[in-house]
Amino acid sequence: MAALGGDGLRLLSVSRPERQPESAALGGPGPGLCCWVSVFSCLSLACSYVGSLYVWKSELPRDHPAVIKRRFTSVLVVSSLSPLCVLLWRELTGIQPGTSLLTLMGFRLEGIFPAALLPLLLTMILFLGPLMQLSMDCPCDLTDGLKVVLAPRSWARCLTDMRWLRNQVIAPLTEELVFRACMLPMLAPCTGLGPAVFTCPLFFGVAHFHHIFEQLRFRQSSVGSIFLSAVLGQKSVQLWSLEASPSPAFQFSYTAVFGAYTAFLFIRTGHLIGPVLCHSFCNYMGFPAVCAALEHPQRRPLLAGYALGVGLFLLLLQPLTDPKLYGSLPLCVLLERAGDSEAPLCS
Helix, strand or coil: CCEECCCCEECCCCCCCCCCCHHHHCCCCCHHHHHHHHHHHHHHHHHHHHHHHHCCCCCCCCCCHHHHHHHHHHHHHHHHHHHHHHHHHHHHHCCCCCCCHHHHCCCCCCCHHHHHHHHHHHHHHHCHHHHHHHHHHCCCCHHHHHHHHHCHHHHHHHHCCHHHHHHHHHHHHHHHHHHHHHHHHHHHHHHCHHHHHHHHHHHHHHCCCHHHHHHHHHCCCCHHHHHHHHHHCCCHHHHCCHHHCCCHHHHHHHHHHHHHHHHHHHHHHCCCHHHHHHHHHHHHHCCCCHHHHHCCCCHHHHHHHHHHHHHHHHHHHHHHCCHHHCCCCHHHHHHHHHCCCCCHHHC
16 A cells, blocks of 8 residues: 555555556556646646636626626536546556546446436435425425426526526536546545545535635625635535524535535446536525524424434435446446455445
8 A cells, every 4th residue: 555645645555466556557657646646637627617717807796697607608618628637647647447538427328317316316305304394484385386397487587597507507517527527536546435535525625715705805794604615615604694603513514525425426326417416406405494494383393304304315325326226337447447346335
């Protein structure tokens, strides 16, 4: 097992003495250099993603439709070019994944239907309490709600709403593509699958530091909450008033687990579509309004729904993400070629 300085990154240990890592077998660079290349590539992707947001100079706030449209263009260009970073990483390290680049990044047809439905179902189960709360507070009944959701006019309004497109389509798609589909294949041979799940949210946090400058510039919140929301990589801190602010430890746990959760889904399903749909759903739901639930007139059944949702989620997490449901997992094939045939998340 080769260590990389004091950073805690390591190359996967060889499970059998006679089998060498793929990069060594191909005459590639040493393990330490491979890890540095992986980390530098991921950091470059994160900085490029953020930098694309500032190509356009404007005095308008980030939620202005004109700003959103311009950022759509630059972010989509960077995201479209991000697979080239994975190709460059492959050439520099000499690691051969054994599958095509698109397959490695989660673009494949095998098992696509369960990969789209089951992770989203699992996430909706986790949000059982907030969904119950939403239905209780909604003035319309279930039938009327379904009519609104299925109405073509409602979808037409959404597709012309720049903020809706950003939060529900562009942001989930581009962020999962860059921070999961591109980064995990580069990190996994260096750190292993488990550590890679928790490393990706760190780069994801780098991509949200720009919110500090934008919110300070337009004075949208206090300095403390602005800095905390940027560090956590999520917008949920802004949704809380000073009287109902969660503790930083709780807020950090929520946002860190979210990033690790989508990375876990990507590894276990081998598909990008599941993390994208779950990301979009979580953006729509926002941070669970636990404080409001505690003061709700029907708080007992509501809190029971919260507890039931978490319990069912923990119970179904492994069965609904069983790799057998999704076919051969590209990242697991990559690690097998790198010398680790017993990765725990692959079974």
